[in-house]
Amino acid sequence: MNKNLQEIGTNIRPATDNLDAYIKEETEMTRTIKTASQGYLSESLDLVEKVFTDSEGIESGKLVRSLVEEIRSKRFYLPELELVMMDEENSVIGYAMFSRFHLEGKYENQLLLLSPVAVKTELQRQHISKDLIEAGFEKAKSLGYEAVIVEGNPQNYNSRGFETSAPFGIVAGTNINLPAVECLMVKELVAGALSHIKGIVDYSDYECLR
Numbered sequence: 001m002n003k004n005l006q007e008i009g010t011n012i013r014p015a016t017d018n019l020d021a022y023i024k025e026e027t028e029m030t031r032t033i034k035t036a037s038q039g040y041l042s043e044s045l046d047l048v049e050k051v052f053t054d055s056e057g058i059e060s061g062k063l064v065r066s067l068v069e070e071i072r073s074k075r076f077y078l079p080e081l082e083l084v085m086m087d088e089e090n091s092v093i094g095y096a097m098f099s100r101f102h103l104e105g106k107y108e109n110q111l112l113l114l115s116p117v118a119v120k121t122e123l124q125r126q127h128i129s130k131d132l133i134e135a136g137f138e139k140a141k142s143l144g145y146e147a148v149i150v151e152g153n154p155q156n157y158n159s160r161g162f163e164t165s166a167p168f169g170i171v172a173g174t175n176i177n178l179p180a181v182e183c184l185m186v187k188e189l190v191a192g193a194l195s196h197i198k199g200i201v202d203y204s205d206y207e208c209l210r
């Protein structure tokens with residue numbers, strides 16, 4: 001499948017039995033995936049900070065904002081994989097960043113980190129992150145990446161095909177405080193990739209995570 005990542009319309013089916021209302025709402029709810037670099041760098045940063053402030057507090061909002069700024073400033077940044085979901089008014093309502101990641105200095109051209117992911121608080125649980133993440137997988141595969149690592153709540157990621165990383169030999173370093181081993185997950189983009197990608201996860205490339 002070769003989706004055009006710059007313009008992927010997604011229609012979210014509203015819960016109504018009235019066909020006229022459905023068609024109207026359906027039209028109004030056309031959403032599009034773009035890259036943040038297409039003019040949304042600042043707006044997406046604000047969205048990320050707001051979403052994490054809402055969910056985890058002011059400090060977390062600031063921290064995740066700093067993380068996005070740091071990723072953008074480093075060699076790990078892949079502008080084509082910093083994705084935003086736009087609503088019909090061209091406002092950013094969702095965000096997902098995939099960036100290069102290495103394990104002990106290896107696999108930087110094969111492995112990606114998915115972080116952060118954020119969806120406008122009022123619009124969560126409408127599969128916005130699902131659509132962003134799956135569009136990211138397609139684009140990442142087309143660019144030759146083989147696997148993606150993510151840290152977070154397995155409930156949000158298992159249904160996207162992420163599995164606990166530890167059985168694959170990808171484990172958190174001692175400076176990472178995981179609530180549970182299942183919170184560090186990986187997904188193969190290319191079958192068999194995880195048979196050779198192994199090592200210790202370390203975020204110390206990022207000052208804000210040290």
Ligand SMILES: CC(C)(COP(=O)(O)OP(=O)(O)OC[C@H]1O[C@@H](n2cnc3c(N)ncnc32)[C@H](O)[C@@H]1OP(=O)(O)O)[C@@H](O)C(=O)NCCC(=O)NCCS
Pocket residue numbers: 051052055116117118119120123124125126127128129130131151152153155156157159160
């Ligand atoms: C986590 C977050 C990115 C999920 O985005 P979303 O658009 O609301 O999620 P989706 O609707 O695409 O749902 C993704 C999956 O997670 C599940 N899910 C979503 N929110 C959930 C919740 N609160 N509790 C349990 N499961 C949940 C859904 O069931 C869905 O699985 P499915 O495909 O089998 O239906 C979003 O809620 C968010 O921005 N939260 C605040 C910031 C955050 O925590 N970011 C992630 C850091 S790990």
